[in-house]
Amino acid sequence: MKIIRTVSGMQNIARAAHKNGKTIGLVPTMGALHAGHLSLVNRARKENDVVIVSIFVNPKQFGPNEDYLRYPRPLKKDSAACRKAGVDFIFNPSVKEMYPEGFLTWVKVEKLSDFFCGKHRPGHFRGVTTVVAKLFNITQPDRAYFGEKDFQQLTIVKKMASDLNFPVKIVPCPTLREKDGLAMSSRNSYLKPEERKAAKNIHLSLAGAKRKVKKKKTKSIEELLAELEKNLQSTPGLVNQYINIIKPKTLEEQKHHIQLPARIIYAGHLGKTRLIDNIEIK
Secondary structure: OEEEOOHHHHHHHHHHHHHOOOOEEEEEEOOOOOHHHHHHHHHHHHHOOEEEEEEOOOHHHOOOOOOOOOOOOOHHHHHHHHHHHOOOEEEOOOHHHHOOOOOOOOOOOOOOOOOOHHHHOOOHHHHHHHHHHHHHHHHOOOEEEEEOOOHHHHHHHHHHHHHOOOOOEEEEEOOOEOOOOOEOOHHHHHOOHHHHHHHHHHHHHHHHHHHHHHOOOOOOHHHHHHHHHHHHHOOOOEEEEEEEEEOOOOOOEOOOOOOOOEEEEEEEEEOOEEEEEEEEEO
């Protein structure tokens, strides 16, 4: 396994791989890898000849009061995990390498970037789609792997890849969870012990709402969301940001009566840590 730090070096490797008839799988990350990330790597390893993991804490997707400076960067630990998982290359550029002086170009998916997380984190998705577009051009993947935990991000990236004709297949991968149901996230490390115990209630509440829908024990979306919000508000220290039931393909909010397939999406703060989750209802 090699760590590549320059754009030109990574592009040369990607071009050589394609010239030799090899397929490339990309797993874009900001590092601080956990089992969820490694599940994407394992999927990529099964489906491609060459696996690239990008590790880049992208400043363009953080707001001015967010956690860019304290975001964990355990490169040595991440490298060991990638080596064990059979990764061929880690692309780990500097900020200056990705955004040289005079950088002015942005990629934004209109409408889909303006609500839910986009509303609460202005400019976030513009930063995400810009860096992902750059990573696609740099690593030239045949397939790119994204977790479903960031469901709005996944939908936006799929739309961008389609609209801009990137020759890459976006592969959605299921959310991996801790034993108590909490969605795995690099930011979980911020949680204090008492907050970590309380955090499990997010998934438990979403799963309970899903069961009600499946068993047809709820009459309306309004009723379901009101009960969900009540359950979540009972969690010590948790402040809800949004809870919505959406159409998975368009992210459009569902009104009144639930139409399947659907997703319940959630974001909130537990102490100083922002947590997101979602659950699919088929």
